[in-house]
Amino acid sequence: MQAPLKIGVAGLGTVGASVVRLIDRRANALSAACGRAITVQAVSARSRGRDRGLPLERLRWFDDPVALARDPGIDVFVELIGGEEGPAREAVTAALDAGKPVVTANKALLARHGVDLARRAEKAGVALNFEAAVAGGVPIVKTLREGLLGNTIERVYGILNGTCNYILSRMEAEGLSFEACLKDAQRLGYAEADPTFDVGGFDTAHKLAILTSLAFGTEIDAEAIHVEGITQITPADLAAADELGYRIKLLGVATRTEAGVEQRVHPTMVPKSAPIAQVNGVTNAVAIDADAVQELTLVGPGAGGEATASAVVGDITDIARGFRPAPFGVPAAELAKPARAPMQAHKGGYYVRLSVVDRPGAAAAIATRMAERAISLESIVQRRKGRVHGGDDPAKVAGSVPVILITYATTEAAIRAALEAMMSDGYIAETPQTIRIERE
């Protein structure tokens, strides 16, 4: 049996503390599976005094995570500090440059500096593993980086933020407003006091940037992602979606198109029959379309201390077993430069909710504007004034009638142009709501 693998953990929040506990709890099993013991030797965190329920007296303490990363007494550096710059980046860089393998759950760091870090890892000949950075306990990084190498991947998409999925699930199930559900999410600890990062779609975008690189063999290109959050979704949208056979999910979607890779994060209508439509609450799901395997869907916990720690420990065991794939599947030097498909070129169906001014000619004007852009309509729903889908429409505007359109596949450019023309015609009482439709 080889010498024990000595781990240093920087960051002792919920996930860090769970990692220390899991490694201890599974010591025998890990040792049997890896042919060597795995032990946490040293830790670093901001506050030494805080009670985390951990036997810290057995572990060496570092105030400075960079010093821990460079310490010759550890074999693997685990970064659970978070943040795309500052101590997390400094410590990970220091560890890799010192020839130590790194395990991290830091999606922001990877979305911003992933390729640079991969280059450093490859130069040092060590692993850089980050299963926990995307969809928590769901083994999607391993699946893309290892299991699906025989496939050309066409699309990867998923529910990557539990906070948003919790809010949308509650809104749908109970007909509540976004604001009410956000408050509940904050009370339950599913959302931060400043929820922008989650509900604005930025957390999903970080994770999507990583998935895109793994799926398509391209350099990470987080700046290219079209990002919309869920703050504008109303109960009326969810009710209309339900009636039309859809659910609304905040998805991150990356698709291979003729114009390049399209990356987008936005509220999306998915058919109720799609596996991803069944995923409610804080659960995450990732679906992959590929030429050989066709469709694969992974569903599981996207957050939580132990679930995320499960992914971190899996990454550590791969290192303990001597496995060292390139961080993004192919060596950083061979990642393709991203070819960005412009959002205006996006093709797909659209849900459009209009407040139409209640006077003659409105319907004809709308239909004409759609026809001018060659947009075909799959369905049109107009109910009697003031009532939509069996309830009062909170988005109702006085003197206007809510009209819901579902289009067949068109382009983002066409739908935007058609809506602008409608607005300037003066028949539309407020900014139209549009939600893209994602087919299975």
Add this chain to the structure above:
Amino acid sequence: MQAPLKIGVAGLGTVGASVVRLIDRRANALSAACGRAITVQAVSARSRGRDRGLPLERLRWFDDPVALARDPGIDVFVELIGGEEGPAREAVTAALDAGKPVVTANKALLARHGVDLARRAEKAGVALNFEAAVAGGVPIVKTLREGLLGNTIERVYGILNGTCNYILSRMEAEGLSFEACLKDAQRLGYAEADPTFDVGGFDTAHKLAILTSLAFGTEIDAEAIHVEGITQITPADLAAADELGYRIKLLGVATRTEAGVEQRVHPTMVPKSAPIAQVNGVTNAVAIDADAVQELTLVGPGAGGEATASAVVGDITDIARGFRPAPFGVPAAELAKPARAPMQAHKGGYYVRLSVVDRPGAAAAIATRMAERAISLESIVQRRKGRVHGGDDPAKVAGSVPVILITYATTEAAIRAALEAMMSDGYIAETPQTIRIERE
């Protein structure tokens, strides 16, 4: 860059031919990801003349798979012959004993000889990979063997046979009989001319035996599996399940219990809200309950040439990258001896469909027999004679009334004893139908 990895493929059916094509199609990507080219050098199959659309003239041909397995010109032996004995076993054994890594999709071989083969692989210091043997293109072996090592697994269960799931899905959706759906499945190529292996649950049992070993670190113990197929399921059962909020799936289930590991394959009622209940048609799904990750569900194609080849190629790339975990996660010598939990000790809820003789005292007698065994009833459904769930009950027996009971958790022993007592009371017109309920 290292020397190319030379592959020998034995068995050129749908999967074998797809493996040869995939490796060729993805040559550049595989080479970039693995740091070495992967090339098929030699093949073996029964009929050399058959047109498989493959460029066989570029490949060396072996009539004898054992000779291919031992050939010094190949680095990895891929076994896609099938069968638990005969040429498949001989060739795999020969390859391992010659120090060559093996990739196989052969669940029957592994269910019967997996531990022996793992010992040989470990002795030779080579990989034995079999992702394709369980749930086709779904990366469940990798997930259990690598990704979830930080977890103590409590239960693994799944829809592991596409034929059965296709038949049950059609029966449910269209109210058709088992026989009618089986015929359709045979016509579409989803079922063999002799369907016993699939519809009798034996194929599911082979796959479950492998999952059990991976999940619980125990020696494979296929003989311990309680196996029931789907041939006795009627449209009346599916309609009753629907009404009570369940679907019926053929599941393989392995659970850690106080009495040992319980392994069973049988038609199962699952709540409609369970992710696995949404899985229809030939698709497979595997769910895992574990202490750290909680619940993880993987859904994808369980069969098909390219999907299965995707898993085979993934296994080959792990070998090309120098990864060599123990075949069953821990070395064969450290696998625990299986502690079989007897089926009579199984705990869970039951669906019971009775044909009750239509005379006074029947209901009281049934209730008494249940009470004697301390079985509590969650629901009782009795409809007017001759009509159950809005349609004629094909299982209706003249002079009898169909009664459906759902029990709270009890034991297999208790329910069997209660039903036997009812039968001997003379109030039951035919053998009761029982279906176990699996909670989320």
